[in-house]
Amino acid sequence: MNNILDLEPGGLEELVTGFGEKKFRAGQIFGWLAKGITSFDEMSNVPADLREKLSREWYIGQPAVVTGQRSSDGTEKCLFEFADGARVESVFMKYSYGNSICISSQVGCRMGCTFCASTMDGKERDLTAGEMLGEVLAMRNHTGESINHVVIMGMGEPFDNYEQVSGFLRLINSPKGVNLSLRNITVSTCGIIPAIGRFAEDFPQVNLAVSLHAPNDEIRRRTMPVAKAYAYDDLMKACRQYTEKTHRRITFEYALIRGVNDSKRDAEELSSRLRGWLTHVNLIPLNEVDGRDYRTVTEENVRSFRRVLENNGIAVTVRRTLGSDIDAACGQLRQRRTGEKLK
Ligand code: SF4
Numbered sequence: 001m002n003n004i005l006d007l008e009p010g011g012l013e014e015l016v017t018g019f020g021e022k023k024f025r026a027g028q029i030f031g032w033l034a035k036g037i038t039s040f041d042e043m044s045n046v047p048a049d050l051r052e053k054l055s056r057e058w059y060i061g062q063p064a065v066v067t068g069q070r071s072s073d074g075t076e077k078c079l080f081e082f083a084d085g086a087r088v089e090s091v092f093m094k095y096s097y098g099n100s101i102c103i104s105s106q107v108g109c110r111m112g113c114t115f116c117a118s119t120m121d122g123k124e125r126d127l128t129a130g131e132m133l134g135e136v137l138a139m140r141n142h143t144g145e146s147i148n149h150v151v152i153m154g155m156g157e158p159f160d161n162y163e164q165v166s167g168f169l170r171l172i173n174s175p176k177g178v179n180l181s182l183r184n185i186t187v188s189t190c191g192i193i194p195a196i197g198r199f200a201e202d203f204p205q206v207n208l209a210v211s212l213h214a215p216n217d218e219i220r221r222r223t224m225p226v227a228k229a230y231a232y233d234d235l236m237k238a239c240r241q242y243t244e245k246t247h248r249r250i251t252f253e254y255a256l257i258r259g260v261n262d263s264k265r266d267a268e269e270l271s272s273r274l275r276g277w278l279t280h281v282n283l284i285p286l287n288e289v290d291g292r293d294y295r296t297v298t299e300e301n302v303r304s305f306r307r308v309l310e311n312n313g314i315a316v317t318v319r320r321t322l323g324s325d326i327d328a329a330c331g332q333l334r335q336r337r338t339g340e341k342l343k
Pocket residue numbers: 109110111112113116117118119154155156157190
């Protein structure tokens with residue numbers, strides 16, 4: 001059995017014409033899938049015999065909700081399970097500019113960032129394009145809310161699964177389907193340089209966020225193993241080339257970790273790197289993770305770090321602490337529930 005959500009319109013056309021049906025049936029099926037149906041029986045304008053043929057070889061790969069945690073601020077964090085038992089996390093968030101979902105691109109992660117729960121058991125497998133779409137559809141069904149923005153910043157490194165992430169972007173942007181504007185999508189990388197150039201060519205309308213989390217190589221290498229493969233200066237160069245090519249503002253994510261990267265000196269050094277170019281820094285007070293020694297910052301440290309960047313003319317936001325009453329750190333819910341499953 002295969003997941004029909006993986007098929008782009010062209011693939012669906014091949015499928016239905018292979019069954020001896022007219023091409024327009026593919027558009028109908030694609031439209032139904034984008035509505036979030038979970039059974040072929042719901043495709044009321046598709047002939048019963050075609051539905052029957054489809055269901056013999058294909059399934060609709062929306063993940064099941066294992067558990068959902070709703071925060072008092074409207075954040076909803078779900079642990080999803082796919083047909084093979086693989087589990088990922090997705091988070092639904094309400095902002096003044098619309099509803100957003102943060103999805104995972106892999107089951108686990110092999111990047112090994114030392115502050116992150118998602119990587120503790122390594123990477124189990126990649127998600128397919130259709131499984132990523134399934135996260136969006138399942139969250140929409142679960143919350144009953146519309147989704148206006150998608151951020152690929154959950155579990156996994158999107159550029160370590162480039163082809164499937166590209167497929168997902170095409171699927172969700174397809175006018176016959178969910179039809180979400182590429183400008184409403186953000187892909188977040190830990191800094192895989194070759195993929196940044198490729199991404200600027202392939203998807204210049206999609207927003208790019210780069211997880212920096214350090215002002216220099218020394219700190220970055222301590223917390224993010226990817227920095228051993230790609231030097232800080234080279235990463236900055238790739239990011240500059242990205243902004244020159246796309247004319248889009250790049251976002252740098254910076255998780256503030258107490259005593260590691262949160263001093264005024266770190267803020268000055270970061271400022272000297274970013275001063276004068278089209279960029280934006282998103283400061284994220286670290287979500288503490290069970291089994292990791294890192295501690296989050298004080299509010300005073302966040303304020304003073306921010307002040308230094310602003311005094312240097314750098315656009316800064318501090319991520320609203322979403323869902324502070326739930327397991328907000330990415331990967332933590334999966335860790336806990338997997339632990340429970342094993343007991
Ligand atoms: S922070 Fe992102 S890239 Fe780093 S280990 Fe976690 S999921 Fe992977």
